[in-house]
Amino acid sequence: MLRLGITLLLSLAMLASPASFAVPFWGDKQSSPIDSPLDRLPPGAWIWGGDDERAGPMAVVVSLAEQRAYVYRNGILIGVSTISSGRPGYETPTGVFTVLQKDKDHHSNLYGNAPMPYQQRLTWDGVALHAGGLPGYPESHGCVHLPTEFARLLFDASNLGMTVVVAQEGQAPVSLVHPGPLSPIDAHTGADAGMPQLASGSSWRWAMDPPAAGPVSMVLSRSDRMIVVYRNGVEIGRSRVELARSDTVTGTRAYIVEGHFHPPTSQQSAHTSPGRDNRALPMPTWIAIGVPGYESTAGQRVPADLVNQVVVPDGFKQKVLPLLAPGTVLVATDAHLAPETSGGRLRVIDSVGPHDWLDNVATEPRVGADH
Numbered sequence: 001m002l003r004l005g006i007t008l009l010l011s012l013a014m015l016a017s018p019a020s021f022a023v024p025f026w027g028d029k030q031s032s033p034i035d036s037p038l039d040r041l042p043p044g045a046w047i048w049g050g051d052d053e054r055a056g057p058m059a060v061v062v063s064l065a066e067q068r069a070y071v072y073r074n075g076i077l078i079g080v081s082t083i084s085s086g087r088p089g090y091e092t093p094t095g096v097f098t099v100l101q102k103d104k105d106h107h108s109n110l111y112g113n114a115p116m117p118y119q120q121r122l123t124w125d126g127v128a129l130h131a132g133g134l135p136g137y138p139e140s141h142g143c144v145h146l147p148t149e150f151a152r153l154l155f156d157a158s159n160l161g162m163t164v165v166v167a168q169e170g171q172a173p174v175s176l177v178h179p180g181p182l183s184p185i186d187a188h189t190g191a192d193a194g195m196p197q198l199a200s201g202s203s204w205r206w207a208m209d210p211p212a213a214g215p216v217s218m219v220l221s222r223s224d225r226m227i228v229v230y231r232n233g234v235e236i237g238r239s240r241v242e243l244a245r246s247d248t249v250t251g252t253r254a255y256i257v258e259g260h261f262h263p264p265t266s267q268q269s270a271h272t273s274p275g276r277d278n279r280a281l282p283m284p285t286w287i288a289i290g291v292p293g294y295e296s297t298a299g300q301r302v303p304a305d306l307v308n309q310v311v312v313p314d315g316f317k318q319k320v321l322p323l324l325a326p327g328t329v330l331v332a333t334d335a336h337l338a339p340e341t342s343g344g345r346l347r348v349i350d351s352v353g354p355h356d357w358l359d360n361v362a363t364e365p366r367v368g369a370d371h
Contacts, residue, residue: 023115027082027134027147033293034252038068038080043136046081046150049254049291051157055215055329057187057233058162060129060154061179062144064092065169067137069129069146071154072183074217075230076331079153084145085138092142094171096190097122099129099162104155106130117148118155122164129154129164163190181335182219187233202370204239204316211236216323220310220332222250227312228337229320239316244309250334254289255302257328261285281317284324315371 027044036047056074063070064085071079086092099120106119106128119130131152132145139145144166146154165185167176173192175184186193198205214232220241221227228238260282286307290298312320 023117025148026131026145027150029149031292034291035293038066041068041080041082043082043084044134044147046079046147047292048079048150048153049077050289051078051153053157053159056217056230058158059183059185059187059190059233060158060162060164061176061183061185062092062164062166063177063179064094064138064166065177069144070179071157072185072187073157074215075183075187075233075235076217076219076329077179077181077183079150081146081150082134082136084132084134084136084140086140086142087138090141092138092140092144092166093123093127094166094168097127097164097166099158099160099164100124102155102158102160116143118146118151120155120158120162120164163187165190180337181333182228182230182235182337183233193235198238198240199370203313204237205370206237206316206319207234210234216325216328218320218328218330219337220330221337222332222334224337226337227310229323231323237316237319239312242311244311248306248309249332251294252291252331252333252335253294253297254291254329254331255286256289256330257284257324257326258287258301259285259326260324281321283321284328286330289329313371 028046031048032041032045034047034049036045041047051073059072061070061072062068062083062085067083067085069081069083070077071081099122101119101121103119103121104117106116108114108116108126116128116130116132119128121128127142127144129144129146129151131148132143133139134145134147163185165172165176167173169177173184176192184193185191211232211234217230219228219230222243225241225243226238227241229236286302288294288297288300288302290296
């Protein structure tokens with residue numbers, strides 16, 4: 001009788017507190033490798049390169065056509081995930097949203113107290129980002145379902161007011177429907193950032209009014225022979241580069257500035273054009289970041305002969321070197337910087353240490369001078 005009473009009490013307690021039921025775990029538990037082709041990610045798969053909230057503004061682009069979500073920090077892609085959006089009759093609304101509310105243990109008040117872990121509310125009538133079912137096609141009641149672990153990472157990294165853009169084929173620019181490794185939107189407003197290229201005959205460009213403060217991130221494309229610099233979520237410069245050997249290291253590799261040194265003129269000349277004395281410019285020392293798929297390289301010092309293979313114009317160098325403080329990140333990739341319409345590879349870097357982030361380039365239309 002005592003055992004029956006205890007069983008009855010436990011049953012009543014569970015009925016009174018539906019949240020006490022075990023919450024399902026959706027999707028993969030770990031990140032896929034950085035160089036995984038995005039169009040081959042199976043339902044529930046995701047990639048997360050690491051993050052640091054000090055590294056600049058965050059934004060999310062949800063592509064309904066691709067059924068993927070793209071997360072950007074300081075203009076650079078740090079994560080991608082498969083999703084499930086609203087089914088027919090419950091379509092996820094498109095447009096620019098901001099995170100209005102965050103609730104780690106949210107339960108629906110519309111659908112039978114269903115668990116919605118790591119909820120980030122986009123509208124007051126029930127649309128949100130949260131962990132949920134991922135069948136490989138739109139099946140939600142309007143929300144954007146994410147893998148549980150990816151939803152947790154995004155929840156922990158984001159803040160109230162974060163910009164989220166939901167884009168659909170035929171209703172938004174291609175750059176939003178098929179995002180690239182660099183953010184296609186202004187992280188503060190959600191507006192299309194645009195992607196102008198260097199003017200014909202120009203070797204580099206620097207913004208006329210770049211942000212005076214904020215973290216710096218850079219992307220180097222071996223295929224395009226181009227490097228792009230972001231500060232506080234804004235592209236501030238880009239330059240053509242010369243590579244002595246582009247096949248020495250391949251794939252997506254990420255690096256972080258560890259410190260500086262003042263090389264003798266003979267060493268400095270490897271980074272500058274003949275006839276220029278830049279001995280006053282301190283040169284950064286780099287260590288590798290252990291991105292998913294290349295974890296074994298974490299913390300390894302980048303040899304000088306590898307660094308010296310990258311040559312940029314003197315004018316661009318004079319602009320960028322003073323910004324390369326410890327913690328500045330650089331990602332080097334074989335990928336082209338133009339946005340891709342499908343598939344593609346992730347480029348990841350992180351500004352904290354042996355972790356990660358991502359790449360591919362878009363440029364601010366408001367810009368500066370080409371050289």
